Amino acid sequence: MKRVTRGARRCGHWVAVVLTCSLMLVVATGPANSAGCALEPQGEGRVVEIIDARTFRLADGREVVLAGIEPVVTEKATRTSALSAILAGRDVTLRGEDDTPDRYGRQPAFVFLAPSETLVQGQLLAQGEALFSGAVTDKDCASVLTAAEAEARQAKRGTWADPTAIKNAESPGDILTGIGRFTVVEGRVLSVRQAGATTYLNFGRSWTRGFAATISRRMVAAFEAAGTGVKSFENRRIRVRGFVEARGGPRIELLRVGQVELLGGN
Numbered sequence: 001m002k003r004v005t006r007g008a009r010r011c012g013h014w015v016a017v018v019l020t021c022s023l024m025l026v027v028a029t030g031p032a033n034s035a036g037c038a039l040e041p042q043g044e045g046r047v048v049e050i051i052d053a054r055t056f057r058l059a060d061g062r063e064v065v066l067a068g069i070e071p072v073v074t075e076k077a078t079r080t081s082a083l084s085a086i087l088a089g090r091d092v093t094l095r096g097e098d099d100t101p102d103r104y105g106r107q108p109a110f111v112f113l114a115p116s117e118t119l120v121q122g123q124l125l126a127q128g129e130a131l132f133s134g135a136v137t138d139k140d141c142a143s144v145l146t147a148a149e150a151e152a153r154q155a156k157r158g159t160w161a162d163p164t165a166i167k168n169a170e171s172p173g174d175i176l177t178g179i180g181r182f183t184v185v186e187g188r189v190l191s192v193r194q195a196g197a198t199t200y201l202n203f204g205r206s207w208t209r210g211f212a213a214t215i216s217r218r219m220v221a222a223f224e225a226a227g228t229g230v231k232s233f234e235n236r237r238i239r240v241r242g243f244v245e246a247r248g249g250p251r252i253e254l255l256r257v258g259q260v261e262l263l264g265g266n
Contacts, residue, residue, distance in 0.1 A: 036141065036143065037095065037119055037141040037144055038140070039096050039097055039141070040095060040096065041093070041094070042094040042099045042107070042109050043062075043094050043099075044093045044094065045058035045060055045062065045091070046058060046091050047059075047087045047088060047091075047092060048089075050080050050084045050087060050088060051063065051080075052071070053072070053083055053130075054069060054070075054071050054083065054124075055106060056087055058092075062107055063104075063105060064094065064106060064107050064108075065102065065108050066108075066109070066110075066120060066130075067109055067136070068110065068121050068132065068135065068136040068142075068145050069121050069131060069133055069145070070130065070131045070132075070133050071130055071131075072128070072130060072159040073181055073182075082124060082127060082129035082130075083120075083129075086113070086120055086124070087111075087113075087120060090113055090114070091113075092111050092113060092114060092120070093111070093117070094107070094111055094112075095109060095111075095112065096108060096109045096110055097137065110141060119144065121145060122145060122148040123148075125145055125148035125149045125152060126148040126151050126152050126157070127152060127157055127158050128153075128155075128157035128158020128159045128160045131149065131159075131182060131184065131241065132146055132148075132149045132241070134241050134258035134259035134260075135255075135256045135259075136258065165184065166184050166239070167184065167186070168185075168187060169185050169187020169188070169203035169204070170187055170204065170211075172210055172250050175244055175250040176246060176249075176250045179244050179246050179250075180243065181243065181244060182241065183242070183243070183244045183252070184239060185203075185213075185239070185240050185241070185252065186240075186263065187203045187211070188203065188235065188236065188237050189201045189233045189236055189237075190202050190203060190204065190205060191234060192231050197216060197217040198214050198215070198216060198217070199214070199215040199216075199220060199230050200212045200213075200214055201213040206249070208249060209248060209249045210249050211249055211251075211252075212249065212250075212251055213242075213251070213252050213260075214253050214254065215230055215253075219257075223257055226257045228257070228262075233260075236262060236263075237262075237264070238260055238261060238262055238263060239260070239263055240252055242254065242255070
């Protein structure tokens with residue numbers, strides 16, 4: 001079994017592709033399948049229980065969490081319905097770069113329906129029932145997932161039917177209502193400043209109250225390896241995604257280069 005270390009070495013390469021291609025219109029032409037996400041086999045099984053919006057249990061007792069996506073936050077009654085409609089009672093194949101359980105004992109995996117080899121994450125994203133996490137290290141898988149999300153966003157499906165699904169970086173108060181939630185924010189970076197070991201992409205004129213994305217010193221090298229120095233974000237429109245924190249104003253920490261997309265226009 002290949003471990004995540006090999007994938008991590010490839011991270012900078014695939015993100016460079018994502019950052020470049022995000023300027024183009026990406027449209028998925030059909031269900032995502034194994035051809036776009038050919039990772040190491042991690043086993044197979046039959047789904048016997050849907051636990052939450054991205055977690056399920058197999059007949060052999062394993063709990064599996066869908067890698068590469070974050071659930072859309074909605075009423076609990078509907079949170080599991082989309083996944084249940086796709087997976088309940090189905091036979092699946094698991095693939096990934098690392099089958100080490102997470103801290104909750106769940107096996108992260110890319111999940112494919114048998115026998116069609118349709119990628120479950122791609123289906124959820126194309127329905128607007130999930131968000132791309134930005135943390136996928138395999139460039140082919142990342143391309144499949146970003147294209148599926150783009151398809152849903154353009155068609156205004158699921159969460160994208162809500163005009164507030166993407167937060168405006170100029171409205172920090174609105175962003176703060178989502179503290180602790182995975183959120184997508186768009187706007188223009190007005191300045192890039194370094195304070196200690198942290199670089200701030202400031203979207204507001206007030207550094208203390210406005211929205212900012214933060215990049216640790218160790219991640220600066222990853223951006224440079226991807227061909228995008230952090231200073232190049234200044235005066236550019238970008239889309240960032242991650243968990244919202246309150247540190248004076250709202251903040252999203254960029255732990256992966258794939259959490260950032262360049263948008264057209266200056």
